[in-house]
Amino acid sequence: MTSINEAPLPWTEQNVLALLDLEPAGGDVFISRYNQINLNGHLFGGQVLGQAAAAAAATVTGLTMHSLHAYFLRAGTVGARVAFAVERARDGRRFATRRVIATQNGKTIFVLSCSFFHPQPGFEHQTAAPAAPPPEELESLADIARASGVELPTGLTRLSHTYPIEVRPVAGRAVMQRADAPRIRFWVRVPSAASTDNPQAHQQVLAYLSDYFLIAAALAPHRSVFLDEHFEVASLDHAMWFHRPARADEWLLYDTESPNARNGVNLSRGLIYDRQGNLIASTAQEGLQTPRG
Numbered sequence: 001m002t003s004i005n006e007a008p009l010p011w012t013e014q015n016v017l018a019l020l021d022l023e024p025a026g027g028d029v030f031i032s033r034y035n036q037i038n039l040n041g042h043l044f045g046g047q048v049l050g051q052a053a054a055a056a057a058a059t060v061t062g063l064t065m066h067s068l069h070a071y072f073l074r075a076g077t078v079g080a081r082v083a084f085a086v087e088r089a090r091d092g093r094r095f096a097t098r099r100v101i102a103t104q105n106g107k108t109i110f111v112l113s114c115s116f117f118h119p120q121p122g123f124e125h126q127t128a129a130p131a132a133p134p135p136e137e138l139e140s141l142a143d144i145a146r147a148s149g150v151e152l153p154t155g156l157t158r159l160s161h162t163y164p165i166e167v168r169p170v171a172g173r174a175v176m177q178r179a180d181a182p183r184i185r186f187w188v189r190v191p192s193a194a195s196t197d198n199p200q201a202h203q204q205v206l207a208y209l210s211d212y213f214l215i216a217a218a219l220a221p222h223r224s225v226f227l228d229e230h231f232e233v234a235s236l237d238h239a240m241w242f243h244r245p246a247r248a249d250e251w252l253l254y255d256t257e258s259p260n261a262r263n264g265v266n267l268s269r270g271l272i273y274d275r276q277g278n279l280i281a282s283t284a285q286e287g288l289q290t291p292r293g
Contacts, residue, residue, distance in 0.1 A: 004083050008035045015192045016164050020050045020204050022058070028086040030055040035078040036164075043076030043109075045235045048102055050208030052112040055084035056098035057200050063096050063116035065203055070238045074109040076102075082109070094118050126243070129277040132170045135187035135251045141167040141175075148176055165190055165212050179220035182258035186213065187251045194249035205248035206281060210240055210270070215287040218258035218266030234288040236265065246272075246280040264290040 004025070011019060011034035022030035032051055038044040049070055057065060076082060083103050090097040095117045102110035139147075142163060169175040170185040193205045215233055246252060256270040270283040 004031055004081050006081060007079065008081050009033050011036060014164050016050075016190050016205055016208060017192055017196060017201060019047060019164075020054045020201075020208065022051060022054055022084065024058075025083065028055075028059050028088065030058065030084045030086070032082040032084075035076075035082070037078045040075070040232070040234065041078075043078055043082070044211070045072055045238070046208040046211035048072070048076060048082065048110045049112070049211055049238060050204045051082065052084055052100040052102055052110065053114060053204045053207045055086050056100050056112065056114050057116075057204065059086050059088060059098060060096050060116045063118060065114055065116050065200070065242055067241045068112060068114035068207065068239065070110065070112040072110055072235050072237065074107060075234070076104055076109045080104045089113075094120075126279040127271060129253060129271075129273040129279070130185060130255050132185055132187070132253055134275075135168045138168040138170065138187065139172055141169060141186075144169070144173050144176065147173070164192060165209050167213065178223060182217050182221050182261070183256065184213070184217045184220055185253065185255045188212070188254050189251050190248045192249070193247065199245050202246065202248045203242055206242070206246065206252075206272070207240060209248060210254075210272070210281065210283045211235060211238060211285070213254070214256055214268050214270055214283060214285050215266070215289075217256040217268045217270075218261050218287060219289060220258075222261075232288060232290050236286045236288055239284045241282045242280070243282065244274075244278050244280050246274050246278075251275055252280060261289065264288060 019034050019036060023033055025031045036044040036047045085101045087099040089099050097115050100112040101108055166189050168187040188209055190205050190209055253273045254270055256268055258266055258268045260267045266287050266289055268285050272281045274280055
């Protein structure tokens with residue numbers, strides 16, 4: 001059995017299913033095998049979010065996750081494994097609730113509460129998907145980064161090579177510029193998720209990708225979303241509601257906007273649609289945006 005003190009295994013930087021696959025450590029405790037670095041040199045928040053969702057789901061049978069709420073308490077380090085301790089807060093006839101505490105080096109870095117349920121018949125409605133060109137007609141973020149003609153910050157140079165998440169901004173190369181409004185729409189998918197048909201696994205990958213680029217909507221009217229290295233950006237909390245099943249390896253339209261930014265923090269919200277216009281999930285996140293030093 002893996003010890004929490006062992007170093008993480010080297011990750012391929014492509015296989016997200018492997019990244020989210022945790023090792024049981026006895027009882028309701030699970031340990032990460034791999035880590036993913038973010039643009040600030042710390043753990044990618046989406047990794048911890050997806051892994052915590054996977055840990056919670058491992059303790060639930062026959063129910064579907066419908067919501068999660070999380071706080072990022074400390075920046076995680078890529079050099080140490082993460083331990084996820086699950087508390088079975090409630091097991092009811094229709095609903096189950098789990099709390100997950102993620103720790104590294106004896107300190108709590110992240111907490112998650114999530115709820116599972118038996119879907120029931122009921123009324124239905126949804127917000128219509130916005131108009132957007134199909135992803136095949138758009139450049140990838142990696143291609144835009146390569147063609148930008150500017151020197152990207154160190155953390156963002158990875159965008160011009162391979163990356164586990166494929167992103168195609170609806171605004172095309174204009175995404176490099178300051179926008180008129182705090183809104184960004186982009187197509188997104190995780191190709192490595194194609195190897196599974198497990199709906200829970202696709203939910204966990206969806207949670208993983210939901211943290212990526214969400215904060216950019218709040219930055220869009222103030223500066224390029226391709227940040228310089230003198231500006232600190234970090235997720236503070238994250239909420240997500242799952243409305244309909246979807247495959248994370250297929251193109252999904254992520255419509256993000258920010259209703260407020262003040263006092264060094266911002267709020268961003270997102271709606272995720274499939275190609276048929278079905279609303280898959282909703283997200284909300286408060287983020288930090290302050291100059292360094």
